[in-house]
Amino acid sequence: MTDRPDVDLAAEDPADVPTGTDAVAPPADGEDAAARRLSTAPVEAPADAPVSLGLLGWLRWGWRTLTSMRTALILLFLLALASVPGSIFPQRGTAPVDVTQWIQENPALGRFLDRLGMFDVFASPWFAAIYLLLFVSLAGCVLPRAAQHWRIVRSRPPAAPLNLSRLPEHRRLESDAEPQRVLDDAAQWLRAHRWRVDTEAATDPDGGWVAAEKGYARETGNLVFHVALLGILLAVALGSLAGFRGVVLVREGSSFADTRAQYDSFTPGRAFDDADLPPFAFTLDSFDAQFQRGGQQDGAAREFSADLTVTPEPGAEPEKVRVEVNEPLVVGGVKAFLVGHGYAPTVTVRDADGEIVFRDSVVFLPQDGAFTSTGVVKVPDTVPQLALQGFFLPTAAVDDVRGPHSTFPEDDDPAVFLAAWTGDLGLDSGRPQSVYRLDTEGMTRIGIDALRPGESWELPDGSATVTFDGYVEWASFSVARDPGKELALLASVVAMIGLAASLLISRRRVWVRVNPGPGGVTVVEVAGLTRSEHASVADEVEALTEALPVTTSTSTTTTPPRA
């Protein structure tokens, strides 16, 4: 009924193979056999290609090479190396504007790098090739090892080597107790300490023994870790396929309903369906930002909060919600994060007859930490069409070098500096236009002026009067759903636990051998072995030794010197 697998099944740990310069004696049999199967580390496939094995041979060789540790190691290095450009060059995914600018500034190099995918590293085919190969290699290596480990966990510990004194931890003592009694006590102690135990009766001609093994969780943890890595990859793929991300700017007093058209930018995954957008809506009642005043960090942001009235779904009761930077709005299976803010000056334009032709708050985009903001007010309903382009400054200042700029992010002394343009806004050209940029082709500048809240400006050509009524704040929200998120968290926590088990637990074996000695005493030998560099079985061998029924103890101890 022995289901003990052939000890030669698992090959040597390559770490054991003495490398040329290390003066290590050839492995002695006793320990070598005893140490087998203490690790399911894969066999290093011979690196040389088959000479004439035909297609099948080549495939097999390719597969073995791909799933070898050395290939995994190289792929790991490549993966690290490949992510470096992603941190040096601006990336389309996170900073599309910077990418355009970079390419404009360095056209030739920029286009070349772009073709290489340097601005889209983490979505580039070569990056994907590396991690997919790595994960194929991982699966190809880990799954067979899992099967092997499964067999090992269910098998019995290997028999005690004949010569225990060759093992690194070794105790020898003499006892008055019956040999079988010593073995029974040892087995009992080991079982009580949760070792897996196998025994051979004392009546065996070669002497009886107890063999025990512990720490299978090391391998289990290691396998769990690697499988969890596959789980993380799966989660990331799921998220980028079925999730979406959108950014929306909402002014105080305005509302947002969760439809694709209302987003300022929207990036759906390939498998995302617009119908999956949850039908919530919210109004930004007020936004508040506070900044550090004085000191070295003058003007640094301190507190952002947005008060919303949220309607979770049509017909539902509206609720008041406060959203802060680390506290997103959670609604309908998505989260809305507060990611930015700024000012939107309110401008009224009256034509020569005093009729209001435009009145709205227009989002201006902050350009620096003091919220010097730029924007364009487009007034299409006058003839010719009118545009106001310029700055909103929450704390206005002008100097010769910087021109109009803001000196503090809060609205201590707000003003707008506007240039008026007339002509054709080009809205009918069919070309998509940015609301933040003015296409001045086909327009003429007719004047500039600075306005404080409440002030009006009659344009030099007398065609209209512009009033700066005041301003509201706006906040931007990033709305995202990532269906792979929970799986990613689960897999990474599992990975971490597996990793800890793999690195902190050590697989170890102990053996007890009894032999009749001269004068009727029982000679007891206890020995232990581990493969982990950071562990030792000395304490356990010691404890086991002490638990044995020893009456006369002339114990000799071999513990290797602390190298």
Place this chain on the structure above:
Amino acid sequence: MSVDTTLAQASNGLVYASMVAYTVSMIGFAASFASTKGRDLTPAATAQGVAADAESGGVAVVTRTDLGGPDDGALPPGRRAANIATSVMWLATILLGAGILMRGLSVHRMPLGNMYEFSLASGFAVALTYLVISLRRDVRWLGIFVVIPVLLTLGLAVTVLYTEAAQLVPALKSYWLVIHVSAAVICAGAFSISAAASSLYLVADTGERRAAAGQPYWLAGLARRLPESTRLDGMAYRIIAFMFPLWTFAIIAGAIWAENAWGRYWGWDPKETWAFITWVAYAAYLHARATAGWKGRRAAYVALVAFATFLFNYFGVNILLPGLHSYGGV
């Protein structure tokens, strides 16, 4: 909440006091180092441990490498100076810890919000890691190589990186941040010590090889004062093996924080990218050690590359590469 400037000043005073104490400690370690005779680098002396192994079965993997021990033999004289230096280092580290605590109290938050605070904390973590190891092992030979980097870190912190005590920018107000950064600081401390051990390993190993070949070596004086190379190698490995799960945890905590602050758990921001690179590099080291049999020099180079990526993530990324992880006042 406002900043308590008295406490903030007390914190600065304590940090300076700790630097004075570290300097004294450094002198002590240097004196100890200089007056140590050192060991014989020739193979006969060095191979002793290996030979003993061979006797007991001959497989080097099962060697119980130790961080040090009373049977060290490397430094009989100079111990007194090293002992004094260690005590002064305890004092310095307590002062530094108090300085960090005051800083936290002055701003009513964990003092881990900008590079200055992070540097203080890393210096503290490095020193404490060393001192904790020194409780259990004789690592006096390592002292000088720990105190000097700690002093450099603190010097950089109080000059280039100094930031007045202040509240945090909103994105940093999260307890996940505290968890994430604390874990990263502990890793910084431990990885630094491991890198010191790896570098010293390379010196000791070269020293032993050259001595065996009868060649001169310009760092022989240093090599002689170090423990055997195998021990240094083992020490470097063990620290990384213990810390790698924590580094993994630090990255996971960071991802949870990023999810809370920006709505995505991973966005290949430069900081995230370099944390990933460091993680992969250390994983490569563990693989190299565990299975490819890359013990010794090649593994040490991998470990040093991994540590370099860790350092770059801290200094290089914060200063050179723009990203969302901007700290208040670099």
